Amino acid sequence: MRHILSMLVENESGALSRIAGLFSARGYNIESLTVAPTDDPSLSRMTLVTSGNDDIVEQIKKQLNKLIDVVKLLDLSEGPHIERELMMIKLRAQGTNREELKRLTDIFRAKIIDVTEASYVVELTGTSSKLDAFMQAVPEGLITEVVRSGPSGIGRGEKALSL
Amino acid sequence: MQQRPAPDSSSEQAPPSDQPLELSGAEIVIQSLIDQGVETVFGYPGGAVLHIYDALFQRSDQIQHILVRHEQGATHAADGYARASGRCGVCLVTSGPGATNAVTGIATAYMDSIPLVVITGQVPTPVIGSDAFQEVDTVGITRPCVKHNFLVKRREDLAATIAKAFYIAQSGRPGPVVVDVPKDVTDPGIKIPYQFQPELKLRSYQPARKGHLGQIRKALEAMQAAERPVFYTGGGVILGNAAAALTELVQALGYPITSTLMGLGAYPMSDAQFIGMLGMHGTYEANMAMHETDCLIAVGARFDDRVTGKIEHFCPHATIIHIDVDPSSISKNVRVDIPIVGPVETVLADLLGLLRETGTPADRPPALKAWWEQIDAWRKLDCMGYDRASELIKPQFAVETLHRVTKGDLYLTSDVGQHQMFAAQFYPFDKPRRWINSGGLGTMGFGLPAAVGVQLAYPDAQVACISGEASILMCIQELATCKQYALPIKVILLNNGYMGMVRQWQEFFYESRYAHSYVDALPDFVALAESFGHVGLRVEKPGELEAAMQEAFAMRDRFVFLDVVVDPTENVYPMIAAGKGQHEMHLPPTMSQRELA
Ligand SMILES: Cc1cc2nc3c(=O)[nH]c(=O)nc-3n(C[C@H](O)[C@H](O)[C@H](O)COP(=O)(O)OP(=O)(O)OC[C@H]3O[C@@H](n4cnc5c(N)ncnc54)[C@H](O)[C@@H]3O)c2cc1C
Ligand SMILES: Cc1ncc(C[n+]2csc(CCOP(=O)(O)OP(=O)(O)O)c2C)c(N)n1
Ligand SMILES: [Mg+2]
Numbered sequence: 001m002r003h004i005l006s007m008l009v010e011n012e013s014g015a016l017s018r019i020a021g022l023f024s025a026r027g028y029n030i031e032s033l034t035v036a037p038t039d040d041p042s043l044s045r046m047t048l049v050t051s052g053n054d055d056i057v058e059q060i061k062k063q064l065n066k067l068i069d070v071v072k073l074l075d076l077s078e079g080p081h082i083e084r085e086l087m088m089i090k091l092r093a094q095g096t097n098r099e100e101l102k103r104l105t106d107i108f109r110a111k112i113i114d115v116t117e118a119s120y121v122v123e124l125t126g127t128s129s130k131l132d133a134f135m136q137a138v139p140e141g142l143i144t145e146v147v148r149s150g151p152s153g154i155g156r157g158e159k160a161l162s163l
Numbered sequence: 164m165q166q167r168p169a170p171d172s173s174s175e176q177a178p179p180s181d182q183p184l185e186l187s188g189a190e191i192v193i194q195s196l197i198d199q200g201v202e203t204v205f206g207y208p209g210g211a212v213l214h215i216y217d218a219l220f221q222r223s224d225q226i227q228h229i230l231v232r233h234e235q236g237a238t239h240a241a242d243g244y245a246r247a248s249g250r251c252g253v254c255l256v257t258s259g260p261g262a263t264n265a266v267t268g269i270a271t272a273y274m275d276s277i278p279l280v281v282i283t284g285q286v287p288t289p290v291i292g293s294d295a296f297q298e299v300d301t302v303g304i305t306r307p308c309v310k311h312n313f314l315v316k317r318r319e320d321l322a323a324t325i326a327k328a329f330y331i332a333q334s335g336r337p338g339p340v341v342v343d344v345p346k347d348v349t350d351p352g353i354k355i356p357y358q359f360q361p362e363l364k365l366r367s368y369q370p371a372r373k374g375h376l377g378q379i380r381k382a383l384e385a386m387q388a389a390e391r392p393v394f395y396t397g398g399g400v401i402l403g404n405a406a407a408a409l410t411e412l413v414q415a416l417g418y419p420i421t422s423t424l425m426g427l428g429a430y431p432m433s434d435a436q437f438i439g440m441l442g443m444h445g446t447y448e449a450n451m452a453m454h455e456t457d458c459l460i461a462v463g464a465r466f467d468d469r470v471t472g473k474i475e476h477f478c479p480h481a482t483i484i485h486i487d488v489d490p491s492s493i494s495k496n497v498r499v500d501i502p503i504v505g506p507v508e509t510v511l512a513d514l515l516g517l518l519r520e521t522g523t524p525a526d527r528p529p530a531l532k533a534w535w536e537q538i539d540a541w542r543k544l545d546c547m548g549y550d551r552a553s554e555l556i557k558p559q560f561a562v563e564t565l566h567r568v569t570k571g572d573l574y575l576t577s578d579v580g581q582h583q584m585f586a587a588q589f590y591p592f593d594k595p596r597r598w599i600n601s602g603g604l605g606t607m608g609f610g611l612p613a614a615v616g617v618q619l620a621y622p623d624a625q626v627a628c629i630s631g632e633a634s635i636l637m638c639i640q641e642l643a644t645c646k647q648y649a650l651p652i653k654v655i656l657l658n659n660g661y662m663g664m665v666r667q668w669q670e671f672f673y674e675s676r677y678a679h680s681y682v683d684a685l686p687d688f689v690a691l692a693e694s695f696g697h698v699g700l701r702v703e704k705p706g707e708l709e710a711a712m713q714e715a716f717a718m719r720d721r722f723v724f725l726d727v728v729v730d731p732t733e734n735v736y737p738m739i740a741a742g743k744g745q746h747e748m749h750l751p752p753t754m755s756q757r758e759l760a
Contacts, residue, residue, distance in 0.1 A: 010367055014302060014314070025307050055494070062491035068311040068331060071367040163366065 002031070003057050004076040004083060004153045006161055007046040007064065011037055015044065015069040022067065028052065028060050032150025040163075043071065047152045049128075072161060080156040086123070087131045088113070089138075090145035093120040097142060108134050119144070127151070183356035188318045188349035189214035191357050192282065193222050195325040198359040201253050203244060203619055205229045205237040209257025210297060211284025214349040219255075229619060229648060232640035234261050236612035238268020238339075239638065242277050243613030246599045247574055248620040249404060251278045251333050258284040259297030262343075263304065267606060269339045270308035274603025275425060276402055278337035280328045287347040288316055301343045310338030318348050322357055330363045335370025336489040337402055371488055374505030379513050382460075382484045382501045383521070389458030389482070390530035391537075392418045395441065395470075398425030398602070399463015399487060399507050406430070406595040408511035409462065415515070415523050417531065419538055421449035423464050425602045428592030433571075438538060439547075442470040443739050444584045447546035447748060448538055450739065453478055454746040455537070461485040463507045466496040467603070468741075476744025486510045546737050547588055548753035555730040556705050558582060558657045562589035565627070565655060568712040574599065574617045574626045578610035578634030581663035584735045586629045608637030611654065615641055618650045625716065627653040633662045633682050642695040645722045653715050654724045656688060659731045667734045671749065692724035701726040 009015045016035060023030040031049040038045045050060055057075075064070050076083070093101050094117075105112055105122050108130070114121035124134055128151050135143065155161065186194055192215050196204065206228055208216045219228055231237045234256045241252030252272075256265050262283040272279045286295040302314045311331050313324045321344070328340040386392060400409050406429040413420050413430060420430050421441040430437055439446030441453055453459070459481040464470070471477040477497055485492075485499040486507055493502045503510055527535075549559045562585050565573075571593060577583040577600040592598045599617060601609040614628040635656060645652055665680040689699030698721050702711040708727065715723040736751035 014306070014312075017303070018306060021306055055498070059491065059495055062493075066489070066491050068365070068368050 001053070001057070002049065002051045002077070004081070004151060005048045005050065005061065005064065006074045006076050006153055006155075007048065007070055008038070008072040008161060008163070009035070009044045009046050010069040010071060011042050011044045012069060018067050018069055019046070019048070019064065022063055023050075026063065028056065034150045034152050043163075047150070049151055071163065074155065074161050076153045076155060081153050082156060083127050083151045083153045084125055085128050085131055085151040086125050086149040087134070088147045089122050089124070089135070089143060091120045091122060091138060092118065092142045092144055094118050097139065100139065101142070104134070104137055108137075110134065183358045185354040186357040187214070187218070187351045187354050188321055188344070189218035189351055191318075191321045191355075192325065192344065192349065193218045193226065194357060195322055195359070196253060197222065197225050198361075199251070199326075199329050201226060201251070203227045203229060204253045204255050205231055205240045205244070205616065206255030207231055207234050207237055207257065207261060209261050209284060211258035211261075211286060211346045212255060212282075214346065214351050215255065215282070215284070215344070217351065218349075228255075229615070230644065231612065231615070232643050233638065234264035235267050235608065236615070236638050236641045236644065238265045238279065238281065239271065239606075239609050239612035240616035240619075240641075240644075241279050241281075242268060242272045242609075243576055243599055243616030244620045245272075245277050245279060245616070246613070247596050247617040249596065250620075251280055251329060252616065254279065254281045256281070256283055257297070258286055258301070259299050262299055262301040266305060266308065267608075269305055269341065271601050271604045271606045271609060272339040273308045273310065275398060275601065276337050277339065278332040279339035280325070280332050281339060281341045283341060283343045285314065285343045285345040288345045289347070291345065301341065305341045308339075309341050310336075312341035312343065314343045314345075315348055316345070318350075318353065318355055321348060323360070326360055326363055327365065330365070331368065335368075336492075371505045372509065374486065374503040374510035374513060376513065378501060378503045379510060380517060382503060383514055383517050385458055385482050385484060385501060386416065386460060387521070391452075391456050391534045392416075392458040392460060392531075393452045393456045394418055394420035394460045394462065395422075395453065395464055396420060396426045396429055396462040397423040397464025400426055400429040401463075401595045403463060403488070403507040404595075405463070405507040405511050408508065408515060412511055412515055412518070415518060417527055418460075419452055419535070421445065421452065423467070423470055423602070424587055424600065426464065427587060427598045428595045431593040432591035433593055438542070440587055441745075442467075443472070443741075444588065444735050444737065447544055447737055447750065448541035450737070450745045450748060451541050452538055454744075456481045459483045461487075461499075462511070463487060465492045468496070471496060472739050472743055472745040472747075476746065544754055546748075546750060546754060548751055549733070550753065553705070553730060556703070556708055556727060558585045558659070558729045558733055559589050560705060561655070561657055561708060561727050561729060562586050562629070564708050564712055565629070566590050568709060568716055569625055569627070572625060573597065574614075574621065574624055576600065576610045576613040576617060576626070576628045578628070578630040578637075579605045579607045579664070580631045580634055581659070581667065581733070581735050582629050582631045582634075582657040584664075585657070588735075607634040610634060611638050612641045612644075614652045615644055615648075615650060618652050619648070625653075626651075627655055629655045629657065631663060632656060632658045632660065632685055632688070636686075639691070642692065642697065642722075646696045649720070650722060651718070651720050652722050654692075655712075656724065656726045657729050658685075658688070658726055659729050659733070660685065661731055663733070664735070667738075670734070671738075671740070688724060688726040692722075697722040697724055699724045699726065701728065703728040
């Protein structure tokens with residue numbers, strides 16, 4: 001199963017490599033990893049998407065918690081949560097395709113943020129599966145470049161992941 | 164046993180007034196060590212640590228530095244010191260090759276959860292990343308084999324970082340911590356205020372201090388309801404100094420107990436309730452008890468693959484209770500029914516408290532009686548029998564003789580191979596911290612430098628290193644360290660002329676194709692020892708062994724290297740082949756197959 005793990009991590013230079021190193025050393029899956037500082041400059045917030053059976057994910061969480069730099073960890077998949085990912089996608093937009101891609105962009109409530117005679121850059125935010133769906137919907141051969149941030153997540157409701 | 168005084172946090176050097184000391188980075192390193200109660204540092208100098216060595220030189224009345232002959236030796240010596248004394252081992256090595264040489268020792272300590280603080284020199288901060296002379300990314304190289312590591316970029320962070328390193332290394336599940344210190348940070352010309360902070364709290368690191376009482380109660384109920392219980396204890400009992408509590412609990416319940424290689428001595432091995440080591444080279448009775456038990460009580464053990472064998476066949480009938488301070492040890496390899504996260508020392512105390520409330524039955528319940536009858540029947544098969552009439556010295560006989568000659572009062576370090584297993588099987592340790600070996604990493608070369616550390620921790624104790632002719636050569640340079648500090652260690656070399664453990668696997672699993680397991684061109688070990696200024700002895704006949712050992716141990720102030728020529732073809736039995744179930748053992752030729760049916 002896919003799990004979204006959200007972590008507060010000491011904002012120190014080695015923290016990211018400790019986490020990445022843990023996954024490669026122990027052979028765990030890592031689908032995506034996003035990291036940026038928070039309102040507290042001493043902390044970074046990290047969202048990590050992984051997958052595996054229950055035993056493996058349990059072990060991944062224990063191993064992450066064991067890292068001295070990991071201050072708090074929450075498995076967002078265990079409760080109601082919101083997940084967002086940003087994608088910027090460059091499309092070949094010429095002739096009749098231009099209209100069709102514009103329509104598709106509207107349907108997905110995406111935005112065209114850069115235009116040339118031959119291309120669009122489309123920005124789209126949503127769950128990872130929505131982003132997947134958009135890419136599926138683009139006619140064959142028109143995608144020239146894809147940049148995805150990997151998902152970030154936050155729990156629903158009042159409760160916050162903080163110190 | 165000589166006990167060293169506990170480190171005194173209110174060091175004599177602390178200034179009487181509130182006025183903080185003004186120290187250079189190099190002085191801060193040394194003052195921090197002194198304030199932590201460190202008495203002995205194992206190290207080897209080099210460019211990046213010269214400021215620190217100069218500060219050390221000036222405080223040599225308060226802190227002893229042991230000059231090893233290779234940085235691997237420094238880490239193993241600090242490790243042996245830590246295993247024997249229960250205190251934190253400390254090393255000081257230079258950047259680049261100094262740090263990389265230390266890595267094997269750091270990984271060895273990491274695998275066995277041994278508390279070390281390793282201070283490595285680093286190139287000056289302005290040139291970090293420029294491939295400067297003797298620069299390596301020490302933090303990067305050691306990251307996967309440390310509990311934690313630090314690169315100290317600012318002098319102002321030095322004291323706090325060293326304090327954190329000691330705290331992290333010694334608390335929770337212990338482990339090695341590396342502190343990488345760039346040379347400019349230790350500049351003797353720049354002084355800053357220094358204050359020792361004995362109390363530490365880290366927001367991101369809070370090891371468990373107590374087990375959950377509800378879980379502990381549940382565990383005790385399961386233990387008392389069991390008909391075929393067995394204790395399976397490990398290195399965690401020794402690390403947590405919980406041998407006395409464990410012994411009390413096991414004896415109050417009257418249950419059989421087996422131990423991993425790392426836990427030997429936590430419960431007296433010569434006691435009748437001890438059924439031998441378990442696992443790959445464990446006893447028949449211990450492995451069969453594991454296979455048949457209905458309640459496994461795992462204490463400070465980590466279900467290593469040398470213990471579990473094939474997981475599908477591991478304790479198929481048991482409710483499993485697991486006490487461990489590290490949550491990630493629990494249900495890692497084997498799913499556990501009643502987990503208890505907490506330090507063994509407090510959890511066992513809680514269990515004993517509850518047991519006193521409920522009380523133990525005056526007589527053994529009938530089911531437990533039947534269980535002991537079964538175990539005794541397994542025991543009778545004598546799975547560790549060997550040919551006692553042999554014309555050659557059998558390694559098992561050598562270890563038994565060692566036990567007799569030392570009267571069981573010995574700190575024994577080991578290298579890795581058959582000799583290690585024979586020692587574990589045939590030397591009954593009745594006290595914790597007496598059996599000192601590399602289990603998790605299985606590092607050949609560990610034994611001699613580890614003995615250096617042990618002897619320095621206990622200068623008056625009998626210390627021996629059991630080794631093989633292949634292993635001993637891996638850190639043989641430490642013979643010089645032993646000379647310099649006049650360490651009266653005894654090396655007992657079980658010289659079979661082979662990498663015996665490798666040869667055994669090749670005999671069993673590669674149709675006796677002995678690919679490169681024969682150690683050709685061996686040195687004359689007697690002459691070798693003598694060339695370092697030690698006493699060398701050789702013995703080749705069983706009848707002469709005891710006298711030779713007596714002679715060696717009688718030289719109380721000399722390092723003696725005893726080269727014992729043993730049967731080159733002896734194998735370690737029982738043996739569970741890798742990937743086999745714990746009930747599927749290779750048994751010694753002395754044990755007839757019919758008896759086992
Ligand atoms: C040639 C060779 C052969 C071997 N054959 C065998 C064999 O036949 N049998 C065998 O058993 N081993 C054998 N080993 C050793 C094996 O590889 C492992 O090192 C060993 O089994 C691990 O022991 P352990 O489970 O006690 O764990 P350790 O490595 O000692 O780990 C200790 C455990 O206790 C926990 N702990 C630490 N401190 C505390 C505390 N205060 N409170 C609670 N928990 C704590 C830790 O989290 C950890 O889970 C062999 C090794 C070699 C080199
Ligand atoms: C550094 C290192 N290299 C290789 C091994 C693999 N290995 C395990 S036991 C062994 C042979 C040890 O031979 P010896 O020291 O003579 O001991 P014996 O088995 O003969 O008692 C080897 C090569 C190891 N454990 N450590
Ligand atoms: Mg050998």
